[in-house]
Amino acid sequence: MKSPKRYLVTSALPYANGPLHIGHLAGAYLSADVYVRYLRLMGKEVVWVCGSDEHGAAITLRAAKENSTPQAIIDKYDQLFRQTFTGMGVDFDIFHRTSSPLHHETTQEFFRTLFRKGEFVEQESEQYFDEEANKFLADRYIVGTCPKCANPDAYGDQCEKCGSTLSPTELLPPLRSAYSKTTPVMKKTTHWYLPLNKYEAWLKTWIETGTLDGKKLHDPTEWKAHVLGQCKSWLEGGLHPRAMTRDLDWGIDVPSEIPHSSGKKIYVWMDAPIGYVSATKQWAIDHNQDWKKYWQDKDTALIHFIGKDNIVFHCLIFPAILAAHGDFILPRNVPANQFLNLEGRKISTSKNWAVWVHEYLEDFPDKQDVLRYNMIKNMPENQDAEFTWKRFQESNNNELVNNLANFVNRVTVLTNKYFEGKVPEANKIAAMVSGRGGQEATTLEAELKTIHTYMTAIGEKVMQYDFRGGLQMMMEFSTYGNQFLQFNEPWRKIKTDVVGTAAVLNVGLQIVAALNLAVRPFLPFTSDAMRKMLKINPITRGEGEWATLLKTLSKGKVLLETGHMIGEPVHLFSRIPDEVIAAQVQKLEDSQRETLATPAPEMPKPIEYKPLNQTITYEDFAKLDIRTGTILEAERVPKTDKLLKLTIDLGFEKRTIVSGIAEHFDPKNLIQQRVLVVANLAPRKMKGIESQGMILSAENDLGKLGLVGTTDIFGNGFIVK
RNA sequence: GGCGCGGUAGCUCAGCUGGUUAGAGCGCAUGAUUCAUAAUCAUGAGGUCGGGGGUUCAAGCCCCCCCCACGCUACCA
Numbered sequence A: 001m002k003s004p005k006r007y008l009v010t011s012a013l014p015y016a017n018g019p020l021h022i023g024h025l026a027g028a029y030l031s032a033d034v035y036v037r038y039l040r041l042m043g044k045e046v047v048w049v050c051g052s053d054e055h056g057a058a059i060t061l062r063a064a065k066e067n068s069t070p071q072a073i074i075d076k077y078d079q080l081f082r083q084t085f086t087g088m089g090v091d092f093d094i095f096h097r098t099s100s101p102l103h104h105e106t107t108q109e110f111f112r113t114l115f116r117k118g119e120f121v122e123q124e125s126e127q128y129f130d131e132e133a134n135k136f137l138a139d140r141y142i143v144g145t146c147p148k149c150a151n152p153d154a155y156g157d158q159c160e161k162c163g164s165t166l167s168p169t170e171l172l173p174p175l176r177s178a179y180s181k182t183t184p185v186m187k188k189t190t191h192w193y194l195p196l197n198k199y200e201a202w203l204k205t206w207i208e209t210g211t212l213d214g215k216k217l218h219d220p221t222e223w224k225a226h227v228l229g230q231c232k233s234w235l236e237g238g239l240h241p242r243a244m245t246r247d248l249d250w251g252i253d254v255p256s257e258i259p260h261s262s263g264k265k266i267y268v269w270m271d272a273p274i275g276y277v278s279a280t281k282q283w284a285i286d287h288n289q290d291w292k293k294y295w296q297d298k299d300t301a302l303i304h305f306i307g308k309d310n311i312v313f314h315c316l317i318f319p320a321i322l323a324a325h326g327d328f329i330l331p332r333n334v335p336a337n338q339f340l341n342l343e344g345r346k347i348s349t350s351k352n353w354a355v356w357v358h359e360y361l362e363d364f365p366d367k368q369d370v371l372r373y374n375m376i377k378n379m380p381e382n383q384d385a386e387f388t389w390k391r392f393q394e395s396n397n398n399e400l401v402n403n404l405a406n407f408v409n410r411v412t413v414l415t416n417k418y419f420e421g422k423v424p425e426a427n428k429i430a431a432m433v434s435g436r437g438g439q440e441a442t443t444l445e446a447e448l449k450t451i452h453t454y455m456t457a458i459g460e461k462v463m464q465y466d467f468r469g470g471l472q473m474m475m476e477f478s479t480y481g482n483q484f485l486q487f488n489e490p491w492r493k494i495k496t497d498v499v500g501t502a503a504v505l506n507v508g509l510q511i512v513a514a515l516n517l518a519v520r521p522f523l524p525f526t527s528d529a530m531r532k533m534l535k536i537n538p539i540t541r542g543e544g545e546w547a548t549l550l551k552t553l554s555k556g557k558v559l560l561e562t563g564h565m566i567g568e569p570v571h572l573f574s575r576i577p578d579e580v581i582a583a584q585v586q587k588l589e590d591s592q593r594e595t596l597a598t599p600a601p602e603m604p605k606p607i608e609y610k611p612l613n614q615t616i617t618y619e620d621f622a623k624l625d626i627r628t629g630t631i632l633e634a635e636r637v638p639k640t641d642k643l644l645k646l647t648i649d650l651g652f653e654k655r656t657i658v659s660g661i662a663e664h665f666d667p668k669n670l671i672q673q674r675v676l677v678v679a680n681l682a683p684r685k686m687k688g689i690e691s692q693g694m695i696l697s698a699e700n701d702l703g704k705l706g707l708v709g710t711t712d713i714f715g716n717g718f719i720v721k
Numbered sequence B: 001g002g003c004g005c006g007g008u009a010g011c012u013c014a015g016c017u018g019g020u021u022a023g024a025g026c027g028c029a030u031g032a033u034u035c036a037u038a039a040u041c042a043u044g045a046g047g048u049c050g051g052g053g054g055u056u057c058a059a060g061c062c063c064c065c066c067c068c069a070c071g072c073u074a075c076c077a
Helices: A022-041 A057-065 A070-089 A101-116 A194-210 A227-238 A270-289 A308-325 A356-365 A368-377 A389-419 A444-463 A467-488 A499-517 A524-534 A546-555 A576-598 A618-622
Strands: A006-010 A043-054 A094-097 A121-132 A140-143 A172-177 A185-194 A246-247 A265-266 A300-305 A341-342 A386-389 A625-638 A644-649 A654-659 A674-678 A684-686 A687-692 A698-700 A705-707
Touching: A006 A022, A006 A270, A022 A043, A022 A300, A022 A341, A022 A356, A022 A386, A022 A444, A022 A467, A022 A546, A043 A070, A043 A270, A043 A444, A057 A070, A057 A172, A070 A356, A094 A270, A101 A265, A101 A270, A101 A308, A185 A300, A185 A308, A185 A444, A194 A227, A194 A308, A227 A308, A246 A341, A246 A546, A265 A270, A265 A356, A270 A308, A368 A389, A368 A467, A368 A524, A368 A705, A386 A389, A389 A499, A389 A524, A389 A576, A444 A467, A444 A499, A467 A499, A499 A524, A618 A654, A654 A687, A674 A705
Parallel strands: A006 A043, A006 A300, A043 A094, A341 A386
Antiparallel strands: A121 A185, A140 A172, A246 A265, A625 A644, A625 A674, A644 A654, A684 A687, A698 A705
């Protein structure tokens, strides 16, 4: 693939519902920041957009819970995001908001275009409805019992206790509406669907070959294996139409001229990626540029940085939307990162098992680059990775302090000590040995070539989205500097050979000067500090300095001229002592414990009794028809983990009941067991078998099930009341 | 259960379309050195490449079966 004229880089819009933790940072922001910083230093035309994702049910719900308003919630987190990103040196070209009027217009325009082109399918479906509040219920607004962990307050889209993804139909009763606490009913509603099944064929070709309409748009071999794998997995399974609208209060209205649009909002998942477009528009307005150049010109490379949870949306659904619209380019790559674990466990907001970035900035002032270094070093580029405070400390002390900062310090100290802080004469014939092995003689010219090689290699890694590799290469370059000093021993040479010492330190300073740029995409604050120390011009954004440096080197010219005065040595990094690390680990455990309000692990765990459900009337109870019965047959339902197919004798008839108890009972031990059966429950098909009722069982605090039976003096079919 | 990404030295990971004695960083051991925040540099020990079968002159890389971790997905009335 030929290299593009310009780049449009996006980072997943953070959802304005809570603060950022290190997992967010590792996923879509630091990776993009390194990439974009490098592109800018190479003088490439690049715009990097991001913004707050501010719509959807979770925000209204949170507002209600905190007795606040959605607007107040999004304002609060938008503000916090901006501070956090700026604090960490994550340097977007624009950080926009999906609540802005420009974004609303842009999204509606998109929707309108797709509607007019007849891309949507209007379809009626049944949704949960709250009769008292007179509202349809988003998944998030349906509360019920989690089928996985029995948390009675799980939401219809997710259980916050065990973190599993749910759908409303999976929730166990009693279901209730988050608005009125009443039981929701099913009601018909109309929505607009994107017929992904219609696009399946071209999406498949596009993903697998990078080709659309005979044109090669990207090279799939450059895509990460797990991204391709995930997409192929979806394509194999067949794509289904997906609703692009919701019945919601908080979001972007479906354009009013569209029939039946009253009360309908555009689905946040459609609204959010269009946020990349509106952010670009706003940037263009601010900078007197043409946004279309970035979204509609074939020579632009669109790159989406996201976490793996977003793969399907950015690789299939959003491209389908863009293509359905017609005027837009498709992403050239979607370098999704995997997940970052923390101290051996998954990061969890609800369990408060997280390192919050804004808190890190408070706890470790002026140590942004230490976190950046550690996060890039352990970036989950191709598989899940882990952050531990111990490794954070080790990489700081052993690599940043001992290797990088120390090398820079050695060179500046020696220059100040022996040459009054002036870059000494480069003597091209002076005898020096190479930093590699210390065996062969070398010259300034050869060393400039070596520097060029390192700088090129680091850049290549970054362009391949191998940020860990680039970072490692950068550190090897610093090691090379240490080796060069070690082999040439300027501290010894000064006693006999001032000219030779000057030559050695001149090379040392050239390495430091190059290192200053090598470090910059990863550690921008450090790069600034080094420039101050070297007394060279500060860089604001990056305007091709790296490219210039490569040119200078390949001409055999030096980066720092002889006689240039450098500043006093400064320690770029400082050691982090054990106590500080221990305190962070303690903080993590404390906050998590507070959140869970559980005693220390070594204490015997008290039984957690489930809270009582809301009071019901006798009439409610009387609706239940519970009968005595006996299990006649029991067998596993093939291809399921939990299902047993039971035949129950109810005296007056025999019933087939499918029950999710296979993990608790051996089928052959169930034969002739007496059970209680909810006999008037509406039948339901599971795995193609109609289940005609439900057998009762009790569950203890450890999740163990026990059948609730009758005593043997009873026959079958009698009423329980 | 289906699908997907992985399982390589104590730890974190590289290993391209199969090709000589399987690599790096950290940690560990020994030695050198003192300009530097006891930092640096050199040397070394450490792996039957998750397990089992197969294809091949040759397999960490290909095929089959199994085990483990993670993710998506189905089922859980």
